[in-house]
Amino acid sequence: MIDITEELEDYLCCHSDPEPELLKQLRRETYVHFLNPRMASGHLQGRLLVMLTRMIRPRRVLELGAFTGYSTLCLAEGAGEGAEVHSIERNDELADHLGKWFARSPYGHLIYMHYGEAEQLIPKLDGTFDMVFLDVDKRQYKICYELSLQKMAPGSFLLADNTLWNGKMLHDIQRNDCQALAISDFNDYLAADFRVEKVMLPLRDGLTLVRKK
Numbered sequence: 391m392i393d394i395t396e397e398l399e400d401y402l403c404c405h406s407d408p409e410p411e412l413l414k415q416l417r418r419e420t421y422v423h424f425l426n427p428r429m430a431s432g433h434l435q436g437r438l439l440v441m442l443t444r445m446i447r448p449r450r451v452l453e454l455g456a457f458t459g460y461s462t463l464c465l466a467e468g469a470g471e472g473a474e475v476h477s478i479e480r481n482d483e484l485a486d487h488l489g490k491w492f493a494r495s496p497y498g499h500l501i502y503m504h505y506g507e508a509e510q511l512i513p514k515l516d517g518t519f520d521m522v523f524l525d526v527d528k529r530q531y532k533i534c535y536e537l538s539l540q541k542m543a544p545g546s547f548l549l550a551d552n553t554l555w556n557g558k559m560l561h562d563i564q565r566n567d568c569q570a571l572a573i574s575d576f577n578d579y580l581a582a583d584f585r586v587e588k589v590m591l592p593l594r595d596g597l598t599l600v601r602k603k
Contacts, residue, residue: 394592402434409433410467413460416491420458428595429525430460431551435594439523439549442599443468446547448520453477454508454534455525459488465523466497475501476515478508480526512537518546525551528569531576539585542602548586553577554596 403409409417413436421427431439443451443465451469456462456479466475479488482505492498504511508526512534522538524531531550538548553559558570559577580588580598587601 394594399434399594406434406437407440409436412491412495413463416458416460416463420460424458429457431464432460432594435597436460436464438593438597439464440468442547442549443521444470446521448547449473450517450519451475451521451523452512452515452519452538452541453523453525454512454538455479455523455527456484456488456503457525458484459491461523461525462488462501463491463495463497465521466495466500469497469500469521471500473500476504476519477501478504478506478511478526480505480507482506509533509537512541515541517541518543520546522546522548523551524548528552528555528572528576531572532579535576535580539602544602546602548600548602550576550580550598550600552595553590553598554592556595559596 417430417432420430439461448469451465453462453465453475456477462475462477469475485505488503492501509530519541522542524534526534553573555570555573559574563570563574585603587603588598590596590598
């Protein structure tokens with residue numbers, strides 16, 4: 391097993407499609423102006439999101455947690471013309487930032503933002519979704535997963551981000567580490583869920599691919 395070091399990630403990025411200039415600028419701004427900038431998907435995971443979205447070919451995508459919009463733009467890029475990307479972000483103070491960057495993108499017109507708590511907004515969304523990207527507060531993963539499944543037809547896909555949580559899943563988790571405990575609980579819950587197929591990948595901070603049967 392090879393550890394995903396920074397050096398290896400650089401090698402992987404150099405041998406993958408280049409990061410689009412707009413996303414490169416967005417990533418730089420995220421690291422300069424925002425706390426916890428690693429929450430943004432970044433080059434390698436962003437290109438994977440584009441590739442997976444193109445493979446799945448969803449007409450409607452649901453993103454739970456936009457942060458600075460990097461993953462949102464990747465999902466819209468992969469979905470392409472005629473698709474819709476609905477993104478729920480709890481922090482409405484990001485609205486101006488997100489609107490600015492989406493306006494600069496050729497895929498920005500595919501994005502529909504919804505501000506508020508995901509568990510309250512998901513049931514209010516009309517129709518079903520072919521693909522869901524789950525990246526909210528980790529303590530909300532289980533409830534948002536269940537609500538998302540109700541909006542997904544058989545054969546639809548869900549991607550759960552951060553499922554390795556800085557490698558903490560391999561060690562004893564401190565009782566006060568609520569986010570890590572929530573991810574551990576979600577991982578066990580998902581592993582036992584017979585309604586879906588799933589595979590966990592050691593990409594970046596962990597990414598679990600889920601297909602509803």
